[in-house]
Amino acid sequence: MKEYAYFPGCSVKGTAKAYEESLLAVFKELGIIWNELEDWNCCGATIYMSVDETISFTLSSRNMALAEKNGKDIVAPCSACYLVLKKTKDYIEKYPDLKEKIKNSLSSIGLSYSGNTIVKHPLEIFVNDMGLNEIKRHVRKPLKEMKIAPYYGCQIVRPYTDVDNPIYPEIMDSLLESIGASVVEYPVKTRCCGGSLTGTIEEVGLRLNYILIEEAIKRGANCIAVLCPLCQFNLEAYQESINKMYKSNFNMPILYFTQVMGMAFGLSKQSLGMKRSIVSAEHFYPV
Amino acid sequence: MQIKRNIKYESELDKEFIKEVASMYGGEEVYNCIQCGTCSGTCPISLYMDYTPRRIMAMIRSGFKDEVLKSFTIWLCSSCYSCTVQCPMNIKITDIMYALKRMAIEENICPRKFPIPVLAREFTKMVRNYGRINEGRLTTKLFFKSNPFKIFNYSNLGMKLFKLGRIKLMPETIKNPKEIKTLLKGLEGKK
Numbered sequence: 001m002k003e004y005a006y007f008p009g010c011s012v013k014g015t016a017k018a019y020e021e022s023l024l025a026v027f028k029e030l031g032i033i034w035n036e037l038e039d040w041n042c043c044g045a046t047i048y049m050s051v052d053e054t055i056s057f058t059l060s061s062r063n064m065a066l067a068e069k070n071g072k073d074i075v076a077p078c079s080a081c082y083l084v085l086k087k088t089k090d091y092i093e094k095y096p097d098l099k100e101k102i103k104n105s106l107s108s109i110g111l112s113y114s115g116n117t118i119v120k121h122p123l124e125i126f127v128n129d130m131g132l133n134e135i136k137r138h139v140r141k142p143l144k145e146m147k148i149a150p151y152y153g154c155q156i157v158r159p160y161t162d163v164d165n166p167i168y169p170e171i172m173d174s175l176l177e178s179i180g181a182s183v184v185e186y187p188v189k190t191r192c193c194g195g196s197l198t199g200t201i202e203e204v205g206l207r208l209n210y211i212l213i214e215e216a217i218k219r220g221a222n223c224i225a226v227l228c229p230l231c232q233f234n235l236e237a238y239q240e241s242i243n244k245m246y247k248s249n250f251n252m253p254i255l256y257f258t259q260v261m262g263m264a265f266g267l268s269k270q271s272l273g274m275k276r277s278i279v280s281a282e283h284f285y286p287v
Numbered sequence: 288m289q290i291k292r293n294i295k296y297e298s299e300l301d302k303e304f305i306k307e308v309a310s311m312y313g314g315e316e317v318y319n320c321i322q323c324g325t326c327s328g329t330c331p332i333s334l335y336m337d338y339t340p341r342r343i344m345a346m347i348r349s350g351f352k353d354e355v356l357k358s359f360t361i362w363l364c365s366s367c368y369s370c371t372v373q374c375p376m377n378i379k380i381t382d383i384m385y386a387l388k389r390m391a392i393e394e395n396i397c398p399r400k401f402p403i404p405v406l407a408r409e410f411t412k413m414v415r416n417y418g419r420i421n422e423g424r425l426t427t428k429l430f431f432k433s434n435p436f437k438i439f440n441y442s443n444l445g446m447k448l449f450k451l452g453r454i455k456l457m458p459e460t461i462k463n464p465k466e467i468k469t470l471l472k473g474l475e476g477k478k
Contacts, residue, residue: 010420015453039462041418046366047410050388053312054474059414062470095312105474109466154367159379166372192331192367199426200402200433204335204363237444276451 004120005072006034007063009081009229010042015237016078016229018273022258023077023122025271029138029262030130034075037066043081046155046195054101060088061102065113073118075125077258079155079228085119086160121156122258123227124163127171132178140266141286142180148260149186149221150176151212153193153231166190172257176225179264184219188212193234202241209234210242213250223281225257232256236278253281300350307390308347313382320344326370326380336360340370340380347383356391360384362403402433415468418461423454 012020027034040063048056064085067074076082092099092115099115106113126135150172158166167190173183193212198205212235216224226232236254243250254277262272263285269275274282308314320341327339337359338346346355355361364384371381388407391397397404409428413420423445430437448454461467 010459011422013459014422014455015448017453041461041467042414042420044414045410045420046385047407048414049366049385051392051407051411052474053385053389055411055471058470058474059467091312098312101474105470105472108472109470154365154369158368158372167369190369192365192369194332195365195367196403196406197332197363197365199429200406201335201363204332208331237448240444276453278447278451 003033003035003072004075004125005037005067005070007037007040007043007067007074007076007081007085009040009076009078011080011229011233012078015233016256018276019077019229019232019256019258021271021273021276022256022262022267025267026258026261026265027122029265029267030126030135032125032130035070035072037063037074038070040066043078043084045080045084049084054098056084057088057091057098058102058105060084061092061106061113062109062111064088064117064119065106065111068113068117069111073120075120075122077122077227079121079153080230082119082121083155083160089115089117089119090160121163121227123156123171123175126261127175132174135175135261136178139179139264141264143182143260143264143284143286145222146260146284147182147184147220147222148176149184149216149219149224150189150257151186151193151216151224151226151231151235152189153226153228154190154195156227157190172225172227176257176260179261181260181264184216184221186216186219186221188215193231195230195234198234198238203245205234206238206242206245209238210246210248213239213242213252214248216252217250221252223253223255223284225255225260227257239279251279253277253279253284255281295351301352302350304350304352304355305348308383308386311383311386313379314386316376316378317344317347317383319376320348320378321376323375325373325375326378329369329373330364331367331369332363332365336363340364340384343387344378344380344383353396355387356394356396357398359398359401361387361391362398362401364388402429405429405433413458415471416464417458418464418467419459421455421457421459423448423456424458 044056194205
C-alpha cells in the first residue's frame with residue numbers, strides 16, 4: 001500500500017478540525033496509510049499571491065521539498081492548499097527563472113525540490129485510485145434520510161488540475177451515490193462562496209452564501225456536502241447572519257464529504273467530529 | 288462653476304501599463320483579449336464591481352493604470368478562477384488580478400480603510416513570523432485594524448467556535464520559525 005504525506009494546512013487544524021478527524025477516520029477504515037508532513041508550513045493561500053507571488057511559490061515549494069525528501073506524494077484536503085501546490089508546480093515547470101530563484105532559496109535551508117512531487121486531493125485517491133467498488137465494500141449503514149447538495153466550491157477543480165470538469169464536476173456526486181446517499185441536481189455546485197470576502201466585505205460574502213443555500217433548498221436538499229474548510233465555514237458559521245440579512249430561516253447542516261462517508265461506514269460520531277457543527281447534523285446519523 | 292474634463296487625453300494614458308502586466312508570470316496572454324465579456328458574465332461578483340473584468344482588461348490595454356489600480360474590482364476578485372477556465376483566449380484573468388493587487392500594494396494606492404489589504408498584510412506577517420496561520424488570531428487582528436466594532440458582532444460566534452474546539456488561542460508555529468525568514472531572505476521585493 002502506498003504511503004502519503006498528509007498536508008493538513010492551517011484551517012484543517014483549526015476551524016475545520018472535523019474535516020481532519022473524519023478524513024483520518026475514513027483513511028484508517030479504508031487502509032490508506034499517511035504520515036503528517038513533518039514541519040509543514042502555511043501554503044500562503046490565495047492571499048500571499050496578491051502580496052508577493054515569488055514568496056508564495058517559495059513557501060509552498062518548501063512543503064513539496066519536505067515531501068520529496070521522504071519520497072512521498074502529498075495528499076492535501078484543503079482546496080486552497082491543493083490549488084496553491086498545483087499552481088506552484090505548474091509555474092515552476094513553465095518559468096525556469098522562477099525555478100532557479102526557488103532552488104536558491106530552498107538550498108539556504110538545506111532543502112531541494114525537483115518539481116516531481118505529486119499532489120492529490122483525497123477525492124482523487126478514493127474515486128480514481130481505489131475505485132468506487134472498493135469504497136462500496138465498506139458501507140455498513142444506509143443513509144436513508146439524507147438528500148445532499150454536493151458543493152465543490154471553486155478551487156478544487158480549476159484551473160491547474162484535471163480532476164474533473166471545472167464548471168460541472170461529478171466526482172464527489174459519484175462517490176456519495178456509491179455509498180448510498182441521494183444526491184440532488186445542484187447547478188451552482190462550483191459557484192464561489194466568497195472565500196475570504198465574507199470576513200472583509202460582508203454584504204458580498206453573505207449574498208453569495210445565501211444564493212448557495214437557497215438553491216440547495218429549492219433542489220430539495222436537506223444537507224450540503226463540502227470539501228473545503230473555507231466553504232464549510234462560510235456556509236455554516238454565517239448562516240445566522242444570512243438569516244438576519246435576508247429574513248430567511250435556514251438551518252442547513254453543512255457536512256464534509258468525509259463525514260458523510262464515515263456515517264455510511266458506521267464510524268462513531270466522535271471520530272467524525274459531528275459534535276463540532278454549529279448546525280447539528282446528528283439527526284442524520286444512521287442508527 | 289467649475290468645468291471638469293472627465294475623459295482622458297491620449298497623452299495622459301500609460302502605454303507601458305500593458306507591458307508591465309504582460310511581464311508578470313501568467314500575464315502574457317493579456318494582449319489577446321477579444322472583449323467577448325465571458326469573464327464578466329461568469330464572475331459571481333461582477334455585479335458589485337466598479338469595473339467588470341472585461342472592462343479591466345480593456346483598461347489595461349488602453350493604459351488606464353491609475354483607474355485600474357484604484358478600482359475596487361481588483362480587491363473584490365475572490366480568485367474563484369471561473370473567468371480563467373471559461374476565457375476562450377486562455378487569458379489568466381485571475382492571475383492578472385493578483386498582479387494588479389500586487390502593483391496596487393507596491394505603489395501604495397489601495398482604497399483607504401479597505402479591509403482586504405489589511406487582511407493581506409496581517410496574513411503575510413503571521414506566516415513570516417510563525418510559518419503558520421492561527422485563524423482566530425488573524426480574524427481578531429483584521430477586525431481590530433479595519434473595523435473594531437465588528438468584534439462585537441462576531442464575539443458570540445467566536446465563543447461558539449472556541450467551545451466547539453474550532454479556534455485556538457496559542458499561535459501555530461513550525462519548529463524553527465526563523466527558517467521561514469532565512470528561506471525568504473533575498474526574495475523580497477523581487478518580481
